[in-house]
Amino acid sequence: MSADILKVENLIKRYGGLLATDDLSIDVRKGELHAVIGPNGAGKTTLIKQLTGEITSDGGTVLFDGKDIRRYPEPKRSHVGIARSFQITTLFQNFTVLENVILAVQSHHGHSFRFWKNANNDPDLIEPALEALRQMGMENRKDVVVSELSHGEQRQLEISVALATNPKMLLLDEPMAGMSVEDSTKLIATLKELKGRLSILLIEHDMDAVFSLADRITVLVYGRAIATGTPEEIRSNDEVRQAYLGEED
Amino acid sequence: MSILTPRGIINSLLLIGLALVPFVTEAMGDSFYTGLISRILILSIAAISLNLLIGFGGMVSFGHAAYIGVGAYMVGIGAFHAFEDGIDWMLNGYVQLLGALLGSAIIALIIGAISLRTRGVYFIMITMAFSQMLYFTAVGVELYGADDGLSIYSRSDMLGLIDMSDEKSLYYLIFFSLLLILYFMHRLNGSHFGNIIRGTKSNEARMRSIGVSPYRYRLTAFVIAGTIAGYAGFLMANLNDFVSPDMMHWTRSGDLIIMIVLGGMGNLFGPLYGAVAFIMLEEVLSSIPLTVGGLRVGEYWQLIFGPMLILIVLYARNGIDSFLPGKARAS
Structure with missing residues (x-):
């Protein structure tokens, strides 16, 4: 068995002519906290919905814990160990x-x-x-x-x-959205405790949280992963700076 | 559910009052009210079963009278063949009861299996369409009286256990059935199954994401509710000595929904209060002796009832339940 709990390959989601998820490959290792960042409309929530089975995918494979779960209905994915928090409560x-x-x-x-x-x-x-x-x-x-x-x-x-x-893996869709500073500081501490025991895929706009928590980060732009790496690698990646981080700071 | 709350005391008083009805009417020498209250209790049984779907499950079924009709016709058809063709076993009350329960369960299973694939307005329309199909089926069957209905010359024969033709015994059968069904619903709502039904009403997306596929649970609730309504039909046919397609008409289903709204949705006793209020108002309003311009007001009682209903929906979202002390643990 590999060290990956989740291995997504060439995932596709089409809405009419729009490719919301464009040939996306991403993997999450056991016990890792893997953050996905990207500008609004990059397809982050779409990715979560495809992973939980809330929406169907138009192509690609989703291997979870060694099983191809791409065609599993949503409730069944909960039973193989995927759990989710929603962006909107x-x-x-x-x-x-x-x-x-x-x-x-x-x-x-x-x-x-x-x-x-x-x-x-x-x-x-x-x-x-x-x-x-x-x-x-x-x-x-x-x-x-x-x-x-x-x-x-x-x-x-x-x-x-x-x-x-x-669950074996948590998919967290902007858990800190709208939280007070104290609350998100508390949540960051809690997530630090959880990771290691659980694998976590985190979508978050709060960059301080992302960079202090993530073992690896994937940057999503227009449904495509333009870079994956450690926080340091992402911080120094030119393409990422241009596409995303540059505008922020 | 503790009985020693103000709300519990009011509920208990209502039930005690209902238990005494036959004695009171006997003392008054007027058995009309035993029949009237029997009818109220039967309708409340049907409304309580519908409340499992609407109040607790968020499934607004608009065809619930169909199952009452199925149950009632089992009694009517049985009595008909016993009387016309001398088939005695068809008058056996237990056979009729089994037929009423099985028949309504199977029909609910079929209707539910299809309807529950839809949501919202579509669900309302499709359940109503199915019930109208049953209504028109009954209208079309000449053998069983078509739209004139079927008179029942002999009530269900319960083999000496209960004398259905004695109004008092029939009343207590209805009353104890109501108690049993209330208790069953109380247990059901607190059970694992009830959790799923109420949770799905509250948030279906969350339900799916924690690993529950609500369909089969909702279908089971649909069949339970239909079967209890079928039982109400069995009682109703015996009370009225008559069955007709009218019992299944969509307006009868509407009446049941009005009872639930009147009494308070998602609360165990709500439909009982609603049924009492609905039938009492119907009785009182339709007997208003006032005449305006040659028209007797009582005949147009719905003109008064309608605005009352609108006011209740606008200002007392939980119907009669809003006026009772203490807060019902909402679903």
Whole structure:
């Protein structure tokens, strides 16, 4: 077995005449935090959606943990170990924090054709759910209804829900978007703890976060990977500076 | 769900009141109300089953009366053949009941399997179209009275266990069925299965991303709801001694949705309150003795009921439930 948990080759997504993902190849090693950066419209979220199966791909292969999962439907990909946080908060808004995480644990505890026993009192579900909350420092908010959480807390819960599915790999789509400075500093610390145990593919606009967290970075422009390398290599890459970083600083 | 909350106490009082109905009406010497409240309870059973789809599952099925019709026709057809052709076993209540449950379950399975591939307005339209197909089927079958319907000369024979022709026994069968179904729904909503159904209503995208394919769970809910409505039909046919295609008309399905909206969506007791309010209002408004310009106001009771419904939807989003103390744990 290779050291890659995810190996994407020649991935394609077409929207009419537009190539949103253009012959893209990218790999993520086990335990690595691999960041994907690029200007708006570069196809970062499209890539995440293709990897989670939310949208179908028009070509290429997606090898995850040695299996070609390109034709797996979205729910099945969760069961091979891919978990995701959404760019726009996507939670069960009228459920409590704990119930959100319980549902994620439940979906990985066999089928749910159980019609009688109360699920939210089930210790087999509560324990792993609390553990997922603990990892994000949210266990003291467990009984709060999601719609009453702050934006930053909702972003953290996004990741807790993903963790509760016990994944091998996390796909994080701009987890820090709209977060306060303190909240994102906390999240960076948490992600540092998580990486190594988990492989992480991170999309983020916050360059300080990206450069302090990433083991490797891939730069995406118009659906194409123009460079992949360590943060230092990316920082000194002329093409990247021109296409992207140059405008920023 | 604790009973010792103000809300729990009100719910319990309602149920205790309903348990006493036959004695009260007996003392009043007027059994009309036993029949009326029997009808309310049967409709509330159907509305509670529909609430599993609409209130808890976010599936606005607009054809739920079809399953009531299927259940009712099983009784009607059984009684018809027993009476006309002397086929005695078709009057057997347990055979009729089995037919009502199986028939409505199978029809719900077929309709659900197709309808649940769509969402939103398409789902509403397709469930309504299917129920109208059943309606027109019943209208077309001359043998069973076509649009005149079918009179039932002999109620289901429960082999001595329950005397269906005794209004009081029938009432208690309906009442205890309601209690059982309320408790079943309470368990169901808190179960693993209920979690999936409510979660899918709340956020289907998240549901898929955590590894759940909602379709088969929703289809199961659809079949459960259809089967309970079929049971309501079995009771309704026995209460009315009559079945007709009218029971399946899409406006009857609309009535069930109105009951849910009136009572409060996604709350266990909501449809019961809604059914009580709906039928009571119908009774009261349609018997207004006032006459305006030669027209009896009561005949146009829907003209009054309509604006009331609009006000409730605009100002009390959760219907009667909004006026009850304490906060229902919304789905």
